[in-house]
Amino acid sequence: MVPVPVLLxxxxxxxxxxxxxxxxxxxxxxxxxxxxxxxxxxxxxxQYAVVVxxxxxxxxxxxxxxxxxxxxxxxPVLMLTARGSELDRILGxxxxxxxxxxxxxxxxxxxxxxxxxxxxxxxAATAGPSGPVxxxxxxLHPESRSVMRSGExxxxxxxxxxxxxxxxxxxxxxxxxxxxxxxxLGRPMSPVDRSIDVHVxxxxxxxxxxxxxxxxxxxxxxxxxxxxxxGEQP
Amino acid sequence: MRIGKFFLFRSLFLKIFFxxxxxxxAIIGALTLMARFxxxxxxxxxxxxxxxxxxxxxxxxxxxxxxxxxxxAFADFVHRSYVESGTQVFFxxxxxxxxSNIDVHGDEDVASLVSQIQQHPQSxxxxxxxxxxxxxxxxxxxxxxxxxxxxxxxxxxxxxxPPVFLSPLRIxxxxxxxxxxxxxxxxxxxxxxxxxxxxxxxxxxxxxNARVAPQLGRRSDELAVLGHEFDQMAERIAALISSQKRLxxxxxxxxxxxxxxxxxxxxxxxxxxxxxxxxxxxxIEQEGERLNKLVGQLLALTRLESGAxxxxxxIVPLEELVQQVVDDAKFEARPLHKEVKVMVLEHCRVRGSxxxxxxxxxxxxxxAVRYTVENTAAEVSLQWKLDTAVFSVRDYGPGVPGxxxxxxxQPFYRVSEARERSSGGTGLGLSIAERTVTLHGGSIxxxxxxxxxxxxxxxxxxxxxxxxxxSHSQRPVSV
Numbered sequence: 001m002v003p004v005p006v007l008l009x010x011x012x013x014x015x016x017x018x019x020x021x022x023x024x025x026x027x028x029x030x031x032x033x034x035x036x037x038x039x040x041x042x043x044x045x046x047q048y049a050v051v052v053x054x055x056x057x058x059x060x061x062x063x064x065x066x067x068x069x070x071x072x073x074x075x076p077v078l079m080l081t082a083r084g085s086e087l088d089r090i091l092g093x094x095x096x097x098x099x100x101x102x103x104x105x106x107x108x109x110x111x112x113x114x115x116x117x118x119x120x121x122x123x124a125a126t127a128g129p130s131g132p133v134x135x136x137x138x139x140l141h142p143e144s145r146s147v148m149r150s151g152e153x154x155x156x157x158x159x160x161x162x163x164x165x166x167x168x169x170x171x172x173x174x175x176x177x178x179x180x181x182x183x184x185l186g187r188p189m190s191p192v193d194r195s196i197d198v199h200v201x202x203x204x205x206x207x208x209x210x211x212x213x214x215x216x217x218x219x220x221x222x223x224x225x226x227x228x229x230x231g232e233q234p
Numbered sequence: 235m236r237i238g239k240f241f242l243f244r245s246l247f248l249k250i251f252f253x254x255x256x257x258x259x260a261i262i263g264a265l266t267l268m269a270r271f272x273x274x275x276x277x278x279x280x281x282x283x284x285x286x287x288x289x290x291x292x293x294x295x296x297x298x299x300x301x302x303x304x305x306x307a308f309a310d311f312v313h314r315s316y317v318e319s320g321t322q323v324f325f326x327x328x329x330x331x332x333x334s335n336i337d338v339h340g341d342e343d344v345a346s347l348v349s350q351i352q353q354h355p356q357s358x359x360x361x362x363x364x365x366x367x368x369x370x371x372x373x374x375x376x377x378x379x380x381x382x383x384x385x386x387x388x389x390x391x392x393x394x395x396p397p398v399f400l401s402p403l404r405i406x407x408x409x410x411x412x413x414x415x416x417x418x419x420x421x422x423x424x425x426x427x428x429x430x431x432x433x434x435x436x437x438x439x440x441x442x443n444a445r446v447a448p449q450l451g452r453r454s455d456e457l458a459v460l461g462h463e464f465d466q467m468a469e470r471i472a473a474l475i476s477s478q479k480r481l482x483x484x485x486x487x488x489x490x491x492x493x494x495x496x497x498x499x500x501x502x503x504x505x506x507x508x509x510x511x512x513x514x515x516x517x518i519e520q521e522g523e524r525l526n527k528l529v530g531q532l533l534a535l536t537r538l539e540s541g542a543x544x545x546x547x548x549i550v551p552l553e554e555l556v557q558q559v560v561d562d563a564k565f566e567a568r569p570l571h572k573e574v575k576v577m578v579l580e581h582c583r584v585r586g587s588x589x590x591x592x593x594x595x596x597x598x599x600x601x602a603v604r605y606t607v608e609n610t611a612a613e614v615s616l617q618w619k620l621d622t623a624v625f626s627v628r629d630y631g632p633g634v635p636g637x638x639x640x641x642x643x644q645p646f647y648r649v650s651e652a653r654e655r656s657s658g659g660t661g662l663g664l665s666i667a668e669r670t671v672t673l674h675g676g677s678i679x680x681x682x683x684x685x686x687x688x689x690x691x692x693x694x695x696x697x698x699x700x701x702x703x704x705s706h707s708q709r710p711v712s713v
Contacts, residue, residue: 012491018498025505056487082486087589104494104526106519107501177561194558221557 003029004118005047009039009065010054010080019107026111036060043069050117052110054080054103055088063091070096076117076158080105093198096157099185100195116186121158133168136210136230140168149207159184160203163196167203167217167227176224200225246427251420258412266405286360293373293385296323301377305333322388328352328374330384343370344386351384426450426457430464440544442472478540482533489529496522524660531662534593535645538669545587545673549696552582552591552623556616559596563612567603573611574603580616582623585696586674594670597663598627598678598689605631605687622676623693630686639680643668667691 006028008016016032023030031048033039036057043051043065051069055062066077079092079100089100098117101110133140139148145161147154156164163184166175181189181196189196204217210230218226292315300308312323312334325334330348350361351374362371372386429449436444445468446461500522504515556579563574584591602612610630617624634642641647646661664678671678676693 012494015491015495015498018495018502022498022502022505056483082483082490104490104497104522107498197558219554221554 003027004049006030006050006052006114007039007042007048008032008052009034009036009043009057009062010052011035011056011058012054019110022107023111028111028114036062036065040065040068043075044073046073046075048075049122050076050078050114052078052080052114053097055092056082063088063095066092066095066097074158076121078110078113078117089195090198093157093159093195094202098157098159099187112187117158120162120186133165135168135171135227138164138168138207140165154206156203156206159199160206162186163199163203164207167225171227172229174220174223174226178224180225247420247424250423251416254416254419255413258416259409262405262408262412289371289387290360290373293375293387296325297375297377297383297385300325300333300383301379301381309334319389324348324386324388326384326386328382328384333383341388344372344388347372347386348384351386423457426453426461430457430461433464433468437468437471439547442468442475444468482537482540486529486533490526493522493526493529528660528662531660531666535662535666535669538590538666538673545590547585548588549583550586550588550591552584552595552625552693553579553616555588555592556595556614556625559592559599560614562596563599563603566600567612570603571608572603572606574599575611575613577613577615578617580618582616582618582625582693583696584623584674584693586693590670591674591693594667594691595625597667598625598691601663602627602629602631602687602689605629607631618695621695621697623695625691625693626688628683628686628688633682633685633687634680636682639682642680643678664689 003024004027006023008019008030010016010032011034013032013034016030016034020030020032031042033042036059039053039057040060042048043053053062053065057065062079066079069075069077074096076098077096079089079097080103081088081092081100082103089102092100098120099113101113132142137150140161141147142165145158147156147161147164163180166180166183175183177196178189180200181187181193184196184199200217200219207216209216210228214230215228218228220226296308296311299311308325312325315321316323323334324332324344326332326348330352347361347370351372354374360371360373362369369389370386371389372384374382375385376382426446426449430446433444433446433449445465447465450458450461497519500515500518503511507515557576560574560576567574599612599614602614606612606629612630613628615626643664645665648661668678671691671693674693676691678689678691680687680689682688
């Protein structure tokens with residue numbers, strides 16, 4: 001089995017070495033960059049299946065790297081954030097990171113997250129024949145992973161795309177946050193995990209309401225979210 | 235906005251404005267009185283002196299003309315001075331019968347003067363009358379023919395009338411102008427205070443870039459100096475806070491990097507070890523996790539207490555936040571055979587940081603889950619009372635001895651050491667909650683419920699119409 005190439009952008013070289021050793025046994029080949037600019041350059045070389053990016057980087061911040069990266073590349077990004085810094089996390093997810101992990105992390109959790117991202121990104125291309133999905137003003141094309149709203153293209157991150165796909169398949173039904181996390185992020189929801197809410201709110205913002213200001217995605221307290229059908233009363 | 239600021243400063247502004255204006259009006263009044271007084275005083279002097287001599291000469295000339303050349307020439311002479319200066323001449327014979335054709339009926343000044351002169355037939359004395367700035371002057375004159383006449387004049391001559399600025403209209407206008415000047419002066423004096431005040435407020439609200447200097451322009455008085463000193467202070471505070479923040483970020487990074495390496499090394503050790511090492515490795519993992527949690531909470535507490543944390547003024551829907559925390563807590567409580575129940579959940583909007591408030595609520599709920607005994611539930615409720623959101627959590631645990639209730643919000647305070655350790659708390663959760671709630675202008679307290687403990691958090695609601703509507707049409711709450 002060919003090891004999957006993973007890029008780690010983190011200034012902690014010792015951590016990089018340890019992780020490299022650990023991930024080797026998991027069939028993941030870790031390459032490291034220790035600062036923003038060189039990390040960005042490597043990430044843009046499109047030879048990695050996934051990028052692990054530390055937000056706290058000397059010189060160029062991880063969020064800046066992500067911003068630059070997203071201008072040119074859609075390579076999946078897993079962010080490592082300082083624990084307790086919700087702002088970094090929300091900003092990171094908004095800038096197009098696919099998932100995040102608070103640092104210090106459990107390496108088993110890192111592997112699980114990486115596998116989830118890889119399953120989604122590589123799996124999507126090979127997933128069975130699924131035609132375009134249309135609902136009112138929104139049109140989703142699984143094969144090109146593109147979304148149109150009222151004829152205009154909407155740029156979504158990988159997680160947001162999978163989230164919308166899940167919503168459209170079960171439009172009008174309440175989907176629990178656990179199920180959404182599983183479907184959109186490819187991993188079970190962990191306690192105190194708000195990332196699905198951030199993804200939903202990003203998606204909501206990008207799609208906007210239906211015509212006539214009707215709400216599109218509604219939070220059901222204690223249960224999850226529902227993608228409302230047009231004309232349906234919230 | 236102008237109006238609002240005006241009212242904000244009403245006391246100082248109005249004080250300066252009115253006291254200055256009052257002073258100015260008083261000065262104008264005093265000057266007017268003095269001028270009037272000194273004018274009245276000086277008038278007799280002038281009439282006795284040079285002015286009186288001139289008038290007497292004029293009167294005698296007029297009388298000689300009457301006596302020599304007849305009434306017609308007299309009328310011509312008198313008419314000329316009437317045209318030139320508005321001086322009216324009244325002419326009487328010794329017994330007071332008018333000789334000129336000007337009607338004197340109703341003119342009391344003239345009549346009284348005439349009778350005065352009649353009473354002193356031998357005198358050459360001059361008589362005068364001052365009334366409302368108008369001068370009536372008279373004299374008995376004996377012509378060269380020996381006939382005696384009474385000569386009376388009415389003056390309109392400005393040189394003899396009262397000074398022009400003494401007219402009531404002019405006094406009112408000058409007081410109004412003084413008012414305008416005082417208004418501008420008061421504005422000039424209070425506007426830098428107003429700017430300073432708004433900047434101090436802005437700084438207090440956390441805008442560390444608030445500076446007064448650019449707003450003061452080229453002023454260089456004491457207020458400007460005060461402004462510059464404020465700016466220096468703000469500069470220092472900003473520097474202190476930013477270095478504090480940097481230090482905290484550095485500590486956070488430096489403490490966590492070894493922990494991150496530790497956890498990776500631990501997993502490597504796990505892979506390469508046989509079963510015998512598992513309990514020890516588990517213990518290492520557990521302690522590493524505890525250390526990590528402790529670092530995080532210690533940093534959070536330090537941040538809260540240092541003031542480096544700026545509390546944003548976002549509107550936070552507390553009921554959503556509580557529900558999310560409860561959902562998470564249920565998830566964690568289930569394996570421990572414990573429950574989390576929502577008793578009441580009302581719409582409450584407060585102002586602040588949802589991140590901080592979440593951690594406060596979370597710490598209190600977790601604490602309750604930790605202490606409630608197996609097969610019981612931590613009971614959570616959120617209600618609004620008047621202008622306050624009241625969040626309370628009750629557990630069915632051992633409670634806290636009455637005299638120690640106050641202490642449980644102290645960092646690292648433990649009621650029962652053994653229990654706390656085994657339940658995995660860091661001893662900082664409630665302290666963090668307490669600091670957070672205080673920073674949001676609220677209060678937190680604990681009371682025994684026998685059995686168990688109730689922790690109550692009160693946070694002021696943000697006044698908004700949305701809240702009122704929501705509270706009336708209470709939607710059913712899914713629990």
